[in-house]
Amino acid sequence: MSNKLTHEEQEALVISDDPEHPANLISELCREFYKLGWVTGTGGGISIRQGENVYLAPSGVQKERIKPEHIFVLPFAQSSVPKPGSKRDFLRIPSKKGLSESQCTPLFWNAFTMREAGACIHTHSQHAVMLTLLHPRDAQSFKISHQEMIKGVRIGGVGKTLSFFNTLEIPIIDNTAVEEDLTESMAAAMEKYPDAPAILVRRHGVYVWGNTWEQAKTQSECLDYLFEIAVKMLLAKLPLVGDN
Numbered sequence: 001m002s003n004k005l006t007h008e009e010q011e012a013l014v015i016s017d018d019p020e021h022p023a024n025l026i027s028e029l030c031r032e033f034y035k036l037g038w039v040t041g042t043g044g045g046i047s048i049r050q051g052e053n054v055y056l057a058p059s060g061v062q063k064e065r066i067k068p069e070h071i072f073v074l075p076f077a078q079s080s081v082p083k084p085g086s087k088r089d090f091l092r093i094p095s096k097k098g099l100s101e102s103q104c105t106p107l108f109w110n111a112f113t114m115r116e117a118g119a120c121i122h123t124h125s126q127h128a129v130m131l132t133l134l135h136p137r138d139a140q141s142f143k144i145s146h147q148e149m150i151k152g153v154r155i156g157g158v159g160k161t162l163s164f165f166n167t168l169e170i171p172i173i174d175n176t177a178v179e180e181d182l183t184e185s186m187a188a189a190m191e192k193y194p195d196a197p198a199i200l201v202r203r204h205g206v207y208v209w210g211n212t213w214e215q216a217k218t219q220s221e222c223l224d225y226l227f228e229i230a231v232k233m234l235l236a237k238l239p240l241v242g243d244n
């Protein structure tokens with residue numbers, strides 16, 4: 001762990017009048033996501049990469065009450081994926097005692113390094129969790145077609161938008177006891193499914209990324225809609241793929 005900036009320089013990284021500053025955005029968006037049931041009970045969140053800096057919320061705190069001064073800033077250039085507790089560089093550590101950066105950090109890093117994403121959102125939405133429960137235990141992915149909201153999703157999360165006639169496929173990985181232990185299986189699923197815009201985690205939630213925070217947010221909204229309707233379709237015994 002290293003931190004070469006003065007206290008004043010560190011504060012300047014997160015205190016801004018600009019509502020579009022990542023530290024302000026993370027605080028505001030977590031309040032919105034809380035209302036959707038995406039980040040209740042401290043879990044889930046969003047990380048934003050702006051240029052060479054990555055902005056992260058603290059771990060294990062009420063995400064809807066985060067303030068800009070609670071935000072961690074890490075340089076995007078790290079010698080390895082920054083896992084909590086292992087060697088990583090910081091530009092800013094909040095002065096409030098006892099805070100550590102989100103346990104989701106290495107998973108957000110997968111999106112930043114493997115897809116050049118500008119933002120990554122992790123939700124514990126019950127629509128995502130229920131969808132994984134309605135898939136057989138050995139299912140590798142969720143597929144859906146012929147839904148208008150598919151058009152709001154980009155190939156690989158960062159490419160061109162899908163068409164109404166494309167089939168959306170999202171890998172499902174198994175949950176682990178500790179969030180950071182999902183890092184390798186998420187990376188493997190991203191390798192195997194390069195067109196997937198998200199990774200579902202069985203009995204846990206979903207990771208969704210985009211070129212920008214706006215695209216990550218709208219894609220999360222489209223996907224959450226698709227997860228919800230897919231759950232209803234499965235319960236109604238309707239096929240998810242095809243134009244029946």
Ligand SMILES: CSCCC(=O)C(=O)COP(=O)(O)O
Nearest residue numbers: 042043044059060102103104
């Ligand atoms: C009840 S939350 C369990 C841990 C989890 O799933 C999670 O997303 C934790 O995120 P954090 O940013 O609080 O480390």
Ligand SMILES: [Zn+2]
Nearest residue numbers: 043044179205
């Ligand atoms: Zn989680």
